Amino acid sequence: MMSTQQIQSDGWLRRSPLDLIEHEHLAQAQLCDSLERIADDLPDNVDRRLCMQVIDALQFQMPVHHRDEELGLFPLIEKRALPDDNIHDILARLALEHATDESFASELLESLEGLREGKKLKNPDMVGYMLRSFFESYRRHIHWENAIVLPLARARLTSEDLEELNRAMVSHRQ
Template sequence: MRRAHLEKLQLCDALERIADTLPRVDCLACLAAANAIVPLLRNIHQYEETVIFPAYEAALTSSDANLASTRRLRAEHVEDECFAGEVTEILLAIGHGEKVDNAEAVGFMLRGFFESLRRHIAFEREHVLPMIGVVD
């Protein structure tokens, strides 16, 4: 999980650098981020849903058996992957030379995406991983 979180946070940092420099763009940085987003999220989400979340649910005692947390995290995975597709599309267009007509809107989109990823990671670090004995 440490590696997965590190990779997601590195992606967030790359997206933040892109957002911070708009309307100026580094085409290669946009293309690199665009090519990484969807496969990275899919792989990490699959691991979390097949390994981490079942271990977390098994670790819950009857008094904390609130599976709403994992349901919410799974729903966030779906939302993140949908949003990732939109972010990828924009970054590919910019990376291939399309002009950024509304830098504020693109920056807002990127920030909305990477901030939601960071919140997801923070929740997992604070609540899920300690329950299964993983130190991140």
């Protein structure tokens, strides 16, 4: 296990950018668990601190991660994949889900911000439904990437590719 300090420094990126992506998937799985807890605790028992954390993750961390994949990882896999890998459609589908999930997240943000301020929601059932649709589809997304995309990347990307991905990811964080 890496220490928190190592994860925060770019020493983590120097190790392997694929490890960082995998590590972020763990954080995203925790984000989904937090969203599930918020949905379960609606309308009156929601933890406001938890709302603050998920807002930050949805607003800042998720879009950076999506850029890492769409501008960094996916094009490199496309370049190196063999015809039998049949990865093109899967990557296109995952990129489409990024756009859908980001627009869905921006719709959720307003309600989460209200909850963070301790306000009462006008439509808690609808918000609960939206939260559940979001984390259910996001869990599937993470699963596909861990099961198909990252193993293929580990098999096909060269050390130059990993350096290129590393540079892209550093630039997305500046």
